[in-house]
Amino acid sequence: MKNINIVAGGPSHLIPDLSLYQEKNTLWIGVDRGAAALLEAGIVPDEAFGDFDSITEEQKKALEKAAPRLHIYQAEKDKTDLDLALSWSIEQQPSSIRMFGISGGRADHFLGNLQLLYQTLPKKVTTVMIDRQNEISMFSPGSYTVKQDETKPYVSFLPFAETVKNLSLEGFKYSLNKCHIALGSTLCISNELIHSQGAFSFTEGILIMIRSTD
Template identity: 80%
Template sequence: MNINIVAGGPEHLIPDLSRYREKDAFWIGVDRGAVTLLDRGIIPDEAFGDFDSITPEQKQAIEEAAPRLHIYQAEKDKTDLDLALSWAVKQEPAFIRMFGISGGRADHFLGNLQLLHQAAESRINAVMIDRQNTISLFPPGSYTVTRDQTKPYISFLPFTETVKNLSLEGFKYSLNKCHIALGSTLCISNELIRSQGAFSFTEGILIMIRSTD
């Protein structure tokens, strides 16, 4: 099962969701994101939120369409997306995609980026997707990456204080067991020179961002 989570970020940054409507896809709407799903002809399997950013009519439409709702008070210790992602991780899906969580308020975006760590800790593949970028977090290990002409630029940033022994193969700018400290821009805006490349590291958490201009 793949879980697709749609939150309430700027709708113009949310890509065409129809390409992610696989047979086993499971959809979660988070607050206004549930409205976005309904507007795009997708009925959320679960909906999470305090729903304080939508109209009573929109809330009623969600209540009538979604099989299961998780409604919370506006004053709480976790964001709606945090609650939805925690639930999704417990389902142990093959993959989690998150939309509508970039753009808009910077504090929301940075908080959402840190939520990816939940999935990384559980060894679940998770990615943030908007029209221009995909963002993923990786624990230590070896990984392959395939060329995507729509997002040719690949950047790596440390999520932790240090990422150790980072190696890049098949990239325009290769690395061999290099330590990357928090704040480094060494691995910004790289590109694959073959149809497939590889990266590996032994310690830390690594952010990978794939982008287009």
């Protein structure tokens, strides 16, 4: 099953080296200025979404010439360009979705983008937001494993909109056993794995996991 990589128009200095994420059976999706960023990285987007009001005419012409499928929308609409691209991507039933260029810059855009992760939970699509310093993902109740990553050694957990109940952490420097984490708690900030693999589980709520480097 295919993987989908979405590149939006966030600050370019926060977008990692996209060549590291080129794999077989992967679709690349450009969102507005992110489509131009893909071309600059030598990657032709399979699909592109947006009103494209944030790119130059030269970039737009290059995109129209190179990209096989453009989804062009009016600037005034009820959903953001990224929301439209993510909704389309979920309909493709991919194995995973990775989103780049959606952090940094305007705080309202970042917080809105973070909430978009919630859309993927009912579809059970593994989805992660990635920039040069962080990987952010969201989980519904269940049991999960997490592998050690030396490039992003710090692992934090935060509740999303409600209390997370019975959170357990195994294989971490600071373990937990069926602890309730209320919205606003900083108890699970900046943990670390002490083995090659750890595990976490919880029974109620929605949990955000952030993997970071300094």
